[in-house]
Every structure is written in C-alpha cells, then in structure tokens.
Amino acid sequence: MTPLPKHPEKAQLILHAALKVFSEKGIEKGTIAEIAKEAGLGKGTVYQYYNSKADIYFAIEVSKAETWDLLFQTTMAKPISCSQKLELLISEGVAQTIHAGDAILVIFEIWSHTIRGLVDENSFSPMTIMYEKFHSELVALLEQGIAKGEFREMQPSGVATMIIAFMDGISIQMLMLKDQFEKNNWVEQSIQSLLNGLISKPSKDKEIQ
Amino acid sequence: MTPLPKHPEKAQLILHAALKVFSEKGIEKGTIAEIAKEAGLGKGTVYQYYNSKADIYFAIEVSKAETWDLLFQTTMAKPISCSQKLELLISEGVAQTIHAGDAILVIFEIWSHTIRGLVDENSFSPMTIMYEKFHSELVALLEQGIAKGEFREMQPSGVATMIIAFMDGISIQMLMLKDQFEKNNWVEQSIQSLLNGLISKPSKDKEIQ
Amino acid sequence: MTPLPKHPEKAQLILHAALKVFSEKGIEKGTIAEIAKEAGLGKGTVYQYYNSKADIYFAIEVSKAETWDLLFQTTMAKPISCSQKLELLISEGVAQTIHAGDAILVIFEIWSHTIRGLVDENSFSPMTIMYEKFHSELVALLEQGIAKGEFREMQPSGVATMIIAFMDGISIQMLMLKDQFEKNNWVEQSIQSLLNGLISKPSKDKEIQ
Amino acid sequence: MTPLPKHPEKAQLILHAALKVFSEKGIEKGTIAEIAKEAGLGKGTVYQYYNSKADIYFAIEVSKAETWDLLFQTTMAKPISCSQKLELLISEGVAQTIHAGDAILVIFEIWSHTIRGLVDENSFSPMTIMYEKFHSELVALLEQGIAKGEFREMQPSGVATMIIAFMDGISIQMLMLKDQFEKNNWVEQSIQSLLNGLISKPSKDKEIQ
DNA sequence: GATGAATGAGCATTCATTCAT
DNA sequence: TATGAATGAATGCTCATTCAT
Numbered sequence: 001m002t003p004l005p006k007h008p009e010k011a012q013l014i015l016h017a018a019l020k021v022f023s024e025k026g027i028e029k030g031t032i033a034e035i036a037k038e039a040g041l042g043k044g045t046v047y048q049y050y051n052s053k054a055d056i057y058f059a060i061e062v063s064k065a066e067t068w069d070l071l072f073q074t075t076m077a078k079p080i081s082c083s084q085k086l087e088l089l090i091s092e093g094v095a096q097t098i099h100a101g102d103a104i105l106v107i108f109e110i111w112s113h114t115i116r117g118l119v120d121e122n123s124f125s126p127m128t129i130m131y132e133k134f135h136s137e138l139v140a141l142l143e144q145g146i147a148k149g150e151f152r153e154m155q156p157s158g159v160a161t162m163i164i165a166f167m168d169g170i171s172i173q174m175l176m177l178k179d180q181f182e183k184n185n186w187v188e189q190s191i192q193s194l195l196n197g198l199i200s201k202p203s204k205d206k207e208i209q
Numbered sequence: 210m211t212p213l214p215k216h217p218e219k220a221q222l223i224l225h226a227a228l229k230v231f232s233e234k235g236i237e238k239g240t241i242a243e244i245a246k247e248a249g250l251g252k253g254t255v256y257q258y259y260n261s262k263a264d265i266y267f268a269i270e271v272s273k274a275e276t277w278d279l280l281f282q283t284t285m286a287k288p289i290s291c292s293q294k295l296e297l298l299i300s301e302g303v304a305q306t307i308h309a310g311d312a313i314l315v316i317f318e319i320w321s322h323t324i325r326g327l328v329d330e331n332s333f334s335p336m337t338i339m340y341e342k343f344h345s346e347l348v349a350l351l352e353q354g355i356a357k358g359e360f361r362e363m364q365p366s367g368v369a370t371m372i373i374a375f376m377d378g379i380s381i382q383m384l385m386l387k388d389q390f391e392k393n394n395w396v397e398q399s400i401q402s403l404l405n406g407l408i409s410k411p412s413k414d415k416e417i418q
Numbered sequence: 419m420t421p422l423p424k425h426p427e428k429a430q431l432i433l434h435a436a437l438k439v440f441s442e443k444g445i446e447k448g449t450i451a452e453i454a455k456e457a458g459l460g461k462g463t464v465y466q467y468y469n470s471k472a473d474i475y476f477a478i479e480v481s482k483a484e485t486w487d488l489l490f491q492t493t494m495a496k497p498i499s500c501s502q503k504l505e506l507l508i509s510e511g512v513a514q515t516i517h518a519g520d521a522i523l524v525i526f527e528i529w530s531h532t533i534r535g536l537v538d539e540n541s542f543s544p545m546t547i548m549y550e551k552f553h554s555e556l557v558a559l560l561e562q563g564i565a566k567g568e569f570r571e572m573q574p575s576g577v578a579t580m581i582i583a584f585m586d587g588i589s590i591q592m593l594m595l596k597d598q599f600e601k602n603n604w605v606e607q608s609i610q611s612l613l614n615g616l617i618s619k620p621s622k623d624k625e626i627q
Numbered sequence: 628m629t630p631l632p633k634h635p636e637k638a639q640l641i642l643h644a645a646l647k648v649f650s651e652k653g654i655e656k657g658t659i660a661e662i663a664k665e666a667g668l669g670k671g672t673v674y675q676y677y678n679s680k681a682d683i684y685f686a687i688e689v690s691k692a693e694t695w696d697l698l699f700q701t702t703m704a705k706p707i708s709c710s711q712k713l714e715l716l717i718s719e720g721v722a723q724t725i726h727a728g729d730a731i732l733v734i735f736e737i738w739s740h741t742i743r744g745l746v747d748e749n750s751f752s753p754m755t756i757m758y759e760k761f762h763s764e765l766v767a768l769l770e771q772g773i774a775k776g777e778f779r780e781m782q783p784s785g786v787a788t789m790i791i792a793f794m795d796g797i798s799i800q801m802l803m804l805k806d807q808f809e810k811n812n813w814v815e816q817s818i819q820s821l822l823n824g825l826i827s828k829p830s831k832d833k834e835i836q
Numbered sequence: 837g838a839t840g841a842a843t844g845a846g847c848a849t850t851c852a853t854t855c856a857t
Numbered sequence: 858t859a860t861g862a863a864t865g866a867a868t869g870c871t872c873a874t875t876c877a878t
Contacts, residue, residue, distance in 0.1 A: 007841085026321060028237035031868060042843040044871080053869065105321045112235060112314045115384055131385050158398020165378025165399065172377045173370060175324050176340050189367020190374065197406025216858095240851060242861095251860040253855085262852065425862085444739060446655035450848060460864040462851080471848065523739045530653060530732045533802055549803050572823075576816020583796025583817065590795045591788060593742055594758050607785020608792065614781075615824025634837095658872060660840095669839040671876085680873065 011049045013039050015063065018056045023102040027057055027109040054113075058126075061110045065126040071096065072137060082145030083199050089141075090167060090191055097171040098187070104171050135160050142198075151198050159198065166194055220258045222248050224272060227265045231315040236266060236322070263322075267335075270319045274335040280305065281346060291354030292408050298350075299376065299400055306380040307396070313380050344369050360407055368407065375403055429467045431457050433481065436474045441520040445475055445527040472531075476544075479528045483544040489514065490555060500563030501617050508585065508609055515589040516605070522589050553578050560616075569616050577616065584612055638676045640666050642690060645683045649733040654684060654740070681740075685753075688737045692753040698723065699764060709772030710826050717794065717818055724798040725814070731798050762787050778825055786825065793821055 017039035021030040032053060036043045050056045075089050097104055107127075114125045138160035145151035170190065174181050181187065226248035230239040241262060245252045259265045284298050306313055316336075323334045347369035354360035379396060435457035439448040450471060454461045468474045493507050515522055525545075532543045556578035563569035588608065592599050599605065644666035648657040659680060663670045677683045702716050724731055734754075741752045765787035772778035797817065801808050808814065 010841095024325070026325060032870080033868080043845095043869090044843050045841075047870070048841065102325070105324065108317050109321060111381075111385070112318060115314065116233075116235060116311070128385050131382065135386075154402060155398045158395055158400075159402045161379070161382060161395040162375060162399035162402050165376075165382055166371060166374045167378065168381045169374025169376065169378035170370070172320075173340065173374055176320070176337050177344075186367055186370040189364045190371035191367075193363060193368045193371050194406075197403075241853085242851075245861095252853090252862095253860045254858080256853070257858070428862095442743070444743060449846085454864095461849090462864050463862075465849070466862065466864095520743070523742060526735050527739055529799075529803070530736055533732065534651075534653060534729070546803050549800065553804075572820060573816045576813055576818075577820045579797070579800060579813040580793060580817035580820050583794075583800055584789060584792045585796065586799045587792025587794065587796035588788070590738075591758065591792055594738070594755050595762075604784055604788040607782045608789035609785075611781055611786045611789050612824075615821075659874085660872075663840095670841095670874090671839045672837080674874070675837070 010041070010045075011059075014041070014046055014049055015056070015059055019060055019103055019106060022057065022060070022106040022109070027106060027113070057106070057110050057113070060106065061114070062126045064107055065130040067096070068093075068130055068134065072134065076137070076141070081150055082141055082148060083150045083195075085141060086145070086163075086198070087191075087195055090163065090194070093167050094170050094187060094191065097167070098174055100171075102175070104175065131164070135164060138163060154198065163194070166190070219248075219250070219254075220268075223250070223255055223258055223265070224268055228269055228312055228315060231266065231269070231318070232311045236315060236318040266315070266319045266322070269315065270323065271335045273316055274339040276305070277302075277339055277343065281343065285346070285350070290359055291350055291357060292359045292404075294350060295354070295372075295407070296400075296404055299372065299403070302376050303379050303396060303400065306376070307383055309380075311384075313384065340373070343373060347372060363407065372403070375399075428459075428463075429477075432459070432464055432467050433474070433477055437478055437521055437524060440475065440478070440524040440527070445524060445531070475524070475528050475531070478524065479532070480544045482525055483548040485514070486511075486548055486552065490552065494555070494559070499568060500559055500566060501568045501613075503559060504563070504581075504616070505609075505613055508581065508612070511585050512588050512605060512609065515585070516592055518589075520593070522593065549582070553582060556581060572616065581612070584608070637666075637668070637672075638686075641668070641673055641676055641683070642686055646687055646730055646733060649684065649687070649736075650729040654733060654736045684733070684737045684740070687733065688741065689753045691734055692757040694723070695720075695757055695761065699761065703764070703768070708777055709768055709775060710777045710822075712768060713772070713790075713825070714818075714822055717790065717821070720794050721797050721814060721818065724794070725801055727798075729802070731802065758791070761791060765790060781825065790821070793817075 014035065018030070018035045021034045021038055024030070025034070032046055033043055035056070036046045039046070046056075050059065071092055072089065075085055075092065078085065078088070080088070100107075111127060114127065135157075139156040142151060142154065142156040142159055146153065146156070170187060174187075223244065227239070227244045230243045230247055233239070234243070241255055242252055244265070245255045248255070255265075259268065280301055281298065284294055284301065287294065287297070289297070309316075320336060323336065326334075344366070348365040351360060351363065351365040351368055355362065355365070379399065383396075432453065436448070436453045439452045439456055442448070443452070450464055451461055453474070454464045457464070464474075468477065489510055490507065493503055493510065496503065496506070498506070518525075529545060532545065553575075557574040560569060560572065560574040560577055564571060564574070588605060592605075641662065645657070645662045648661045648665055651657070652661070659673055660670055662683070663673045666673070673683075677686065698719055699716065702712055702719065705712065705715070707715070727734075738754060741754065762784070766783040769778060769781065769783040769786055773780065773783070797814060801814070
C-alpha cells in the first residue's frame, strides 16, 4: 500500500519528485515517467514503492495531513496562552501554505479526486479526517480561551469553521493574486482583523483593526 | 474563440452539458464525447462552437465570473445600508456556492489549469480579474460603511481579503464535510461570527457571537 | 460488444487482420498495433469496432463456431444416407481444419483463455456451446443410422465423443507433424479406419481396414 | 541450458512451481515472480537454474514427453497380449490426461509457442519427436497384433494416427465439457468404441459397442 | 550460491481533434 | 451546418531480466 521494498528513503524521494512534478503539471498531466526521471529512477522502480499513480497522491495527501497535525500538536503543547496559540496556529498555518506555493494546488486536485471518489462511502480520506479533527480541536481551544476570558463570548463551532475557511481561502487568493499579495501585506492585515474580532479587548478602544 | 456559428443557445447548451459532465467526472476525465452526448449533439458540433476543450472550460470560468459580478452589482444597487449589503453579499455568495455543489470543484480545477497556464505571463484569467475587482469593490464598501459609522474602524484591504478568503474557504469545507455541515448549522454561525466582528456594536453587550 | 460504427465490412476486415496476426504471433504476442497496420487502419479505429483485445478474439471464436455450425447444417440438409453424411462431416471437417492451418492454434489459445476465464461460471463460450450441440446432433445422426441399419450397434454418445476427439486430435497432429502428414496420407487412412469401425459391413469380410 | 548450479532438486522444485502457476494463469500471464514465490525461492534463483522463461517451459515440455515415453516403455515391457497393451496404453494415457487437468492447457500453449517458433526450421521440439516416436511404435504394436491375429486387418499408420488423435482430442473435450464428461461416462464408452473397432471379434455378435 | 531491487522495453487503451460527407 | 468515423499521440502499468550485495 505504501513503500514495499526496503529503502524508505527512496519512497520519500519519489514522493518529493511526485510533488514537484504534480505541482508543475497537475495531477493528470504529470506522468509517472516524469516523476521517475525527476527522482533519478527508472519507471519500474516507482512501481516498486507505490502500486499506482493514485497511491502516490494518496501518500502525498497523508503526508500533508500529517504535517498539519504536527503543526497543531506542536502549537498546542507550547506553554503559551490560548490567544497566543490561536495566533500562532493561524500565522504558522498561513505561512506554511504560502511556503507550499503551487504544491497547494496539488492538494486541491487530490481533494477533487477524493471527493468524487467517495461518492456514497461518506467519510474517510486523510484530509477529511484531519478537517474534522482540526475543527473539534479548534473548538476546544476556543472554549478554553472563552473560559479563561481570553476570547470574547462566541459560538465556538461557527468560529472554528470560520477560522478554517479563512486559512483555506487565503491560500486560494495567494495562488490567484500572487504579486498583489506580496506587494500589499494583505495577509498580515487579514490575520490581525480576524484575531481582533475574537480576542477580548483589553482596553475599550478599537474593536477590530 | 467562443461561439462560431449562428445559434447562441447551442453554445449555452454545450456549456451546461460541459458543466454537468465536468462536475461528475472532473475536467480531465470528462470527455468531449460525453459532453456532446449530454447536449444531444454530435462531437463535431461541439467543435463548431468551441475550438478546444480548454476553450470550453475557459467559457465556464467566464460564465462563473459573470455570475459573481452580477451578484455584486445587484447587491450594490439595492437601497440598503452598507452592513446589510455586506451581509447579503456574504450570505448570498455562500448560498450560491452551496447551491453549485460539486460544480465548485470544476471551478477549482479550472483555476488550477489557469494558474499553471499563467506561470510567468502575470495577469489575465477572468477569475483573477474578478478577484481583484471584488476585492477593490469590497474595500470601497467597507470604507463607505466605516465613514457612515456602520462598521468599526479597520484596515479595509485586510478585511476584504479575509471576507473573500472566508467565502472561498466555506465552499471547501462544504465539499469536504458535507453531512457535518448540514447537521450542525456551522455556516450560519460562522457568517454571523464574521459579521459580528465587523459591525459596530449598537449596544455594548456581546461583541462577537 | 461487436461492431459499433456503421461499416460492417470494416469489422470483418479487422477480424481477418486479427486472425492473421494472431496466427503468426499468438494471441498474447500479437499486438493491436499490428492488427491495425495489417488492416490498413489506425489503432484507434480498431477500438471503434471492438471494445478490447479480448472482444476481438471472442469474435473470432464466435465466427469459427458459426463456420462449424454451418458445415453441420449444410451436411445434414443434404439428401444422402446417414453414413454418407457422417463421412462428409468428418472429411470436410478435417479438410477445414487443415485449410485453417496455424489459425487453428489461435482457436486453441482462445480456448485456453476461455476455459481459464470461466472457472466457476460453468457453461457459456460459443465454442463450448457448439461442442455440446455438435455432440448431441452426432448422437442423433448415429441413432438414426443404427435404426436404418447403416451403422452397427454402438453406444452413440461414446462414439460421438470419439469422433469429435478424432477430429480435434487430427488438427493437433497436423500442426505437430506437418510434413510427415502430407507425405504419407495418414489423414485419409485414419478417416477410413474410423468409418470402417462404424459402418455395417455389407459383406462379411474385412471389418476394419 | 538447464540446471546450472548444483542442486538438481531445486530445478525440479521450480519446474513444479512453474507448472502450477502456468496451469492457473497461462504461460503468458504466469510470471517468474509467482513461480519463484510458489517455489519458495528468490526470483534471481530461478535464473540460476533456467536461463529464461522459455527455458522453463521447454523443460516442462521435455518432462511431459519423458512421462509419455515412460508410459509407453512400461506398457510395452509388460508380459501381456498386444490388444491388452493397446487397451492399457489408451486407458492409462487418457487417465493421465484427465489427471493432469488444467496442466494440459499448458502443454497446448507450449505447443503453440514451439510450433510458431519452428516455422521453417522443420524438426525438433521434444514433443514433435515424441509424437513421431509414439506413432511409429504404435504402428509396430499394431502390425504385431495383426500378425498374431489379435487385431483385424487395417492400415496401421492410419489407425495409429487415429488413436493418437483420439487421445489428444479426448483431453480437449474434457477441458471443454468438464461436468458433462463426468456425469455421463463418455470416456469409457468412447475408448471401448475405439477398441471394438480394432480388435478381432472373438464371437460373431456385437461388432462395435 | 541466493537474493530482490532496479530497470526499460513493450502494450492495451483513451481521447482530443480533424475532415469527408 | 451537423455529424461521427478515423486517427495517433500519449500514458499507466507489467514483467523478464540483470546485477550488486
């Protein structure tokens, strides 16, 4: 299902090559031949580590989901306040997305495949699972923050949805508007706007900036 | 580039058929043959109205951009307050997205193609243009609302970015979590959370809900 | 399942080309590309008439079964005695096999595929059906001949099995021993030997020659 | 050309594994990997004993030819009458074929390969040699039997051809009609019918049964 | 000797596009 | 104008064979 023969590094090598090729050409246009070449391997070798093209992008999806999970766990473990955790989570998440660049398109395409593939078997897909997990953990964080008075009163599930939507949406805009995005510092601004809407105002002025 | 022969209604027919086929199968897996069949036409006829497969999904992109533009123009023309306009824009936009269902995947795929097609020729693509337009008009709306005291003080460009991000992100979550989304009313909650963060509080209680 | 587009002649053209290619190279080594080339068509065209390589050799099997059926029907309809019918059937059948030459190998290979493909779904395959039909009709012919006193007393089903076995076996030997077979006139001899064992001796001498 | 390294028992092990795999999947679909696995060896090891896939099925062919030769030699050496020898030969031969089951398909496939491989280089192939040998020895047996008055007058070469044809043909029918064959006892019947046509009638009744 | 990772030639099949009718 | 038969480039995948360990 994943790496079959011994060398796990080679499985990684292929995965990286695949991510690069898929990022440039797209999942459908990126060929196994290109991936193999990019990885400096023979076509057949790719099939020693992954049973099919679909297996490869499934592995990419898993890998991305793990990256997100890691970010979340790491952040949650930090000895900082809830609001700081939230800020870190959002800013790091967005930074990660921006860093991924066109690779994020691959994730979108994989989603499309996955979503269409699911049809009736509702559930599954590492990404879907990760989404649900992320949402429930965000809710927990928000509730905790509310209890501590760090966050204003709110409906945590709706706000969690909003935060995730924001983070995903930012990546889309980044892809669409690239230059505009870097010229103006819309990302930082929008993150601050989002946070300001959530955090209890220490002073009584400026609610949202 | 678009409709070549006389009957413009046939061009529309093909476009609808294409959207349906692409929604079900995806852009790459959906074939011209299927589109033709769905439209009740011959394969050759499709090529009388569109010069290539890429032309077809370009037309879909244009069509979607126009739909969005129409929503924006219509809303802006209404004799209502700025905050009401914003609320209407967001709720209608999200409703439209939800209504589109899997067709939204097609839009994502078209984006991917478009984005990768652009690479260095920065600019163009109806969707990119629409994005920029939407952003600047949102900024105008926000500024106007701030001037009128309907909105709190804020950095309009950042908030506009956030709003658009939110709307896009909501569609992704809807696609990923379908059932969850309908069971809980996360969408309404999240829209309210977003708006509450922007609108000047009439009373002094509940900042964000 | 069989010819899809209009021209039935082209389906035949492809079938002949396929039979030739398969005869020379075998079913597995004979490629669609070669068949197309042999037929003077493009590779894609072959797929307009047959949905898969397996479809092609299924069609060959059907065609061969029909040829056999035709031989049987034609012979049975002739206004001749039972023993003459049997003789004609055997000699024509063997002649047909010899005429087919290496094409008979293709039939063997198709059988192999079919047999292995069947596994549990006992029954079907045009050839299997034809076998059963041929056997039961031979039994009828033999019984009729016995009743008329043309054939000796015998167990018709066992003899029918023997006759069919003989005819099949002859084709194998022909393929194995080609030259030997033509030099000596073993075929004629063996047919006579078989018939002599079945026909009522008019005089009391020489039972089998 | 055959076993290269020391352990001859491993060569046999591989041969058995190959026969099993080829029986189930066919020569083309059965892979070296499967054979190796079936034999409990590494893929590379197979190549230490056989230089190629073709070498393996050549060895199977040789092995089968030897089995047949052994049956013939054993039977001929028995202190029994010519007609008993013939009966034993046929019944044992058929029994062997039936016992072989699907493995007989492998032999057919190997023939196909061999025959096509021969083309113009008339001669060779263990099976062809065996065929010729079997034919000439059958002729000798028949002549001897005729001389002794055990068999009727006949043309021995034609009858030998017929006998061999019968035996091969039976195996084909067995493969095609499996169930039918076991339900009815066509095999026994057909063997008796064949023999009755050859043996001098001791009494004057029932010529052929 | 034994092994299995690496390899690339080879093949069935798909599909956008063309063009004769 | 409308059509769909014809086409071949393109691609995922298999597997016999090699060879370093």
